[in-house]
Amino acid sequence: MIDKFKAKFVEESLDNVNDLEEALFALENDMQSKDLIERIFRAMHSLKGGGAMFGFNHLSDFTHHLENIFDKVRNSKIEVTPDLISLTFSAVDEIKYLLEKGDLTAKDDLDEYNRMMGQIQNFLQGGGPGNQESISASDDNTPAGDSGEKTYLISFIPGEDLLQNGTNPLFLLDDLHALGKGHSIVYTHKIPSFENIESENNYCLWQIILSTNESVNEIKDVFIFVEDECDLSVEELGNGGFEMTPAVEKFIENARNSNTLIKVSDLKVLLNKNETEGKKTEQGQENTETDQGRKKSQLKEHKISSIRVASRKIDELVNLVSELVTTQAQLSVYAEKKGDNDILELAENVQKLSRQLRDNAFEISLIPMQSELMRFQRLVRDLSKELGKEIEFVIEGGDIELDKNIIEHLTDPLLHILRNSVDHGIEKPDERVAAGKSPKGNIYFKAYHAGASVLIEVTDDGRGIDVESIRAKAVSKGMIEENEELSHKEILNLIFLSGFSTRDTVSGVSGRGVGMDVVRKKISEIRGEVTIDSEVGQGTTVTLRLPLTLSIIDGLLVKIGENQYVVPIASIEKIFALDKSQLKDSFNRVVIIDNEQLPYVDMREIFKEEVKESETPQMVLVRHEERRLGLMVDEVLGEHQTVVKPMGRYLTSHEVVSGASILGDGSISLVIDTNRVLQLTSTGKFRGKTKTSKE
Amino acid sequence: MSEQQDKTLLSFRVHDEFFALDAMKVNHILEIPKITRVPNTPRFMKGVINLHGNIIPVVDLRVLMGFSETEYDNDTAIIVITPDDQQDSSLGLIVDMVKEVIEADGIEMKPTVVDMEESHLKNFHGTFSFDNQFVHVIDIEELVTAAEI
Structure with a gap:
């Protein structure tokens, strides 16, 4: 449940962030606008509050400091400057990131977080974003290439009997590639002419250029089982990764064509030539890569897992789909009449697709009951306080989904049923004790699927309904004959008849059933049923049976x-x-x-x-x-x-x-x-x- | 009654009287399609039609206004109105003939004096004279209330 609230919080916060961004853009053009500053401050404030509530501590902390700046801006202690706006913009990005990630754990993220925090605090102390340079300089101290990566030239020259003990040299190459970025060159000049081939012999040899963080020993370990059957050499080519430049490619191509193995020294010369240039591009690339990574994560949160759509649009969609289904049925009829196989097949495909589309569209219009449950909880809580009753309200199956139109129609009847339970069902604590029950009453709200319906049960362990008094009332109202034989259930169901219970009988013995006719009417409007069961002294259960979808x-x-x-x-x-x-x-x-x-x-x-x-x-x-x-x-x-x-x-x-x-x-x-x-x-x-x- | 804000009116004939209503509320004008009778409804409710996949109830204005019924002919038409832009407020009106669109600007509106004893419609926005014919402007709100079963 909390996760759902969290998700909702994130969603709402993103709205806040958007608002914040919008206001910032506007502020950039009109730096004096008090309204905009207020708006920004408000957005930050709700981010901070919500963040703390839902366990986004970093977010809360971060926006707290940011808010402080704008508090000062608000009180005209700090002026709005382009610097401040840029700082806030990057802070907004950080907020988005925090919303996506929750509390940070990764070191890089924390560094970035602390850097931003530092800037904000500097700003608060009136220093402006001055320290930025020194910090970003230290960032540059660890160039991406210098992470222990080295490039080796591995020459793997197996003997002819390599295959005989079951070794597959290709697996070895795979293992090598797993260590880092590699490029293999295969030499096939030793393969004899066809009539001389011994099918169980190996005639190939390889050279691999491998860039890896692993040590020479790691590389040699790959060949540990074939050591005796081959010539192996692992030679270092230099620090950093290996870049396949056109020159290198040509060099390799030449080597392969001339069937002469590459010599480390030759390759080294070539690589060194490229090195300065290569390193630069490489580093540049890595930088843009991390930049992109960051940007991507910023973009990603726009791919929100859920979107809010005007319900009117969904109604429209469902409507259109319904029409499509109808039209498709017409097509099927036509196709069958025509008897043309091509059209029949098309019609069948359209039918399949429109069915899927229909199911999808209807699924979209389903929403969990959760959203309404809060109101029920409030009602029970407030009402029980007001009436001096102690009630434990238990909800089960709040994640059951129903057509939104059904939920709309359901809220009022359910509120009414619950009100009845609290008001008339559950007794006061002393009464309960006198009746041998625990002083605290219970109301269970349970929703679950049953076939194509959803059942909702509201059960209380209150005083129940006295069947005899209902019977007496029904007789006095002329709804049934004095000696009419009715089952327990039939009598209970009398309370659903309109005119059975009216306002002036609220305080009567049974007291229940006020407006139950309205409840039934409302429920049957959405093609649902309502039944009631009750035992005197034991409690009452009202059950609603609802269709999954209306349409x-x-x-x-x-x-x-x-x-x-x-x-x-x-x-x-x-x-x-x-x-x-x-x-x-x-x-x-x-x-x-x-x-x-x-x-x-x-x-x-x-x-x-x-x-x-x-x-x-x-x-x-x-x-x-x-x-x-x-x-x-x-x-x-x-x-x-x-x-x-x-x-x-x-x-x-x-x-x-x-x-x-x-x-x-x-x-x-x-x-x-x-x-x-x-x-x-x-x-x-x-x-x-x-x-x-x-x- | 004599005030008239509707700028554009659609005029039509029912029996031997001419009427008009706010053209902005009119969505479609149709020939008489197949009408599915809805049982247990008042006589003026002719049934429902399928208009582009929407179910639209159809009211015969002749019956609603207490005139005698006749066979539908080539001139008979259904004017589909949507009083408040909500789809579920759409209503088809069967009239004997759709006449024309009239710009009501500058037209002098007088209180309507017609004998409508039998009619469900009694209040009109007014009557004006056009091409030597009296045209009574229907109050759509009253029409809508009258059409509810």
């Missing part, structure tokens, strides 16, 4: 009247064909399947299509939580993975249709919200009577 579902395509509709497969339990006779005798809209009585509705009736007796009606059995209902449709057309599109704000309050999807041929099928159908059926809205719509 795509597996659906079953059915035909009702003129239209095609999509029923989300997630809510379907079974599909079966019906015999007309089964319905004929059905009483009270119940059909018997597998010895089970199932209530059903005729979708034609619900959609006010002309009701006609179909010869082969089909039944789609849907389930929501504990309840099941058969939907009678004209025809089941097939499975259809589909992008659910909103129907615009004018139709959002539609009671049964929750969205629309575009089929392969461009036509529209409406998505049936089965949960709503179930709910409306249970309230008797669709049973027998037809609803009058606004006309």
